[in-house]
Amino acid sequence: MSKVEALRKEIDKLDAEIINLLKKRVDLAKAISEIKKEEGHPLYDPLREEKVLKRIKKLALKKDLSLNEITWIYRKIISLCRKAEGENVKVAFLGPAGTFSEQAAKRFFFNAAATFMECPSIPDVFRAVAVGDADFGVTPVENSLEGSVNLVLDLLLNSNLKVFGEIEEKITHNLIVKPGTKIGEIKMVISHPQALAQCRKFIEENLHEAKIKECSSTALAVKIAKKIREAAAIGTELAAQIYGMEIIAKGIEDWPNNYTRFFVLSKIEAKPTGNDKTSIIFSVKHKPGALYQALEVFAKKQINLTKIESRPSRKKPWEYLFYCDFEGHKEDSPYNEALKELKKRCAFMKILGSYPKAQ
Structure with a gap:
């Protein structure tokens, strides 16, 4: 037997051991899923997944293995275990198929054994999760160029759903045609009004004679x-x-730093990870210094606000609600103490959810 053949036999033995270990891992995952079902816990636990990947990356570094390759392999192993558990997470997103919402949803639930269902409108995404047709919903909440999606903010105010996670999706616009069509043959450009506005320079320089047609989404345009x-x-x-x-033509947007932030909605709440955000809504009494006194709570406890904006309350003219995000989880200190103090100083306060920061 040659040296190469001897080494290959060793590899074959290792492959057999790996298969046996994978089978053991799958069996353990099945056992855990049965316990979760008996105790009424959700099967999908992204926090546990992140902990596994974090630990595996540390082990890979010690063995001088490629982090990207090992992470990819373990994501596949996690996916294998989930499928064996019979897990089938239903995720609603703002359709039609091919939108940035679908891209974001598929990236967030990359390892889940997920079924994705398109919804015709943002209220339908909320409704699908609320009535149990979907376990999670993904909806845009804010764009780095265009600002907040006001409809989503209004729906969050009146919904019992929780913000379970966030996704930051880089918006890359592409010029899409029937196969074989040349740019000089294009006589009409179709897209969502925001996409057309964000690609104005490219259109003026390359398609200035083309007719512009607006529609409700980039996917519908295609x-x-x-x-x-x-x-x-x-x-x-x-x-x-x-x-x-x-x-x-790829990346035809005028501004390369164009991102949309999406919320992942659910009936369940996300557990603390040590790298979280919390979103809240509050209002203050109509008197001098009321907003200052509310925000003072965060300053005193050295809590970083990442966003604050106002929206009309729609109850009284010139009465406003404040939507605020800050770093930290509502169950951890000092954030839980800050929320208790804020509630005392506000006319109204609602916690939308604490969730892991976007990766």
Whole structure:
């Protein structure tokens, strides 16, 4: 037997051991899922997943193994275990298929054995989770260029759903056409008004003679463009794949630092991870210094506010609600003490949720 053949036999033995260990891991995961079902706990636990990956990365570093490759392998192992458990997480997103919302949802639930369901509107995403048709919902809440999605803020005020997580998705716009179409043949450009506005410079320089047509989403634009000769859509890479279209220009947005923040909605609350955010809504009495006194709570406890904005309360003219995000989890100190003190100083306060910061 040659030295190479001897070493290959050792590799074969190791492969057999790896398969046996994977089977043991799957069996343990099944046992845990049965206990969770008996005790009424949710099967999906992203916090546990992050802890596993964090620990594995440390072990990989000690053995001088590629972090990216090991992380990819373990994500697949986690996915294998979830499928064996019979876990099937239902995730609602703002459709149609191929939107940035779907891209964000699939990235967040990358390792889950998930079924994705498209909803025609943002209220329908909230409704799907509220009535139990979906376990989670993904909806845009804020764009780095355009600001907040006011409808989502209003729905959060009246909903019992919790913010379970957040996703930051880089917005990359692409010029999408029927396969074989050249840029000089394009006579119509279709997309969502925001996407058209964010690609104005590219359109003026390359498609200044083309007719502009607005529609309700970038994914719908791709769907429409597929049916019209000499038309192009501005949309996602995912939409191009779904509808069998071709991207002839990538990254055509005027501003490269364009991100949309999405909320993951659920009936369950996220556990502390040590790297969290909390979102709240509050209002103060209409008197001098009331807002200062409310915000003083955070300053005294050295809590970093990452966002604050006002919205009309719609109850009285010129009465406002304040939407605020801060670093920390509501169950941890000093954040829980700050919230108790804030409640005393406010006319109204609602905690929307504490959740892991976007990765």
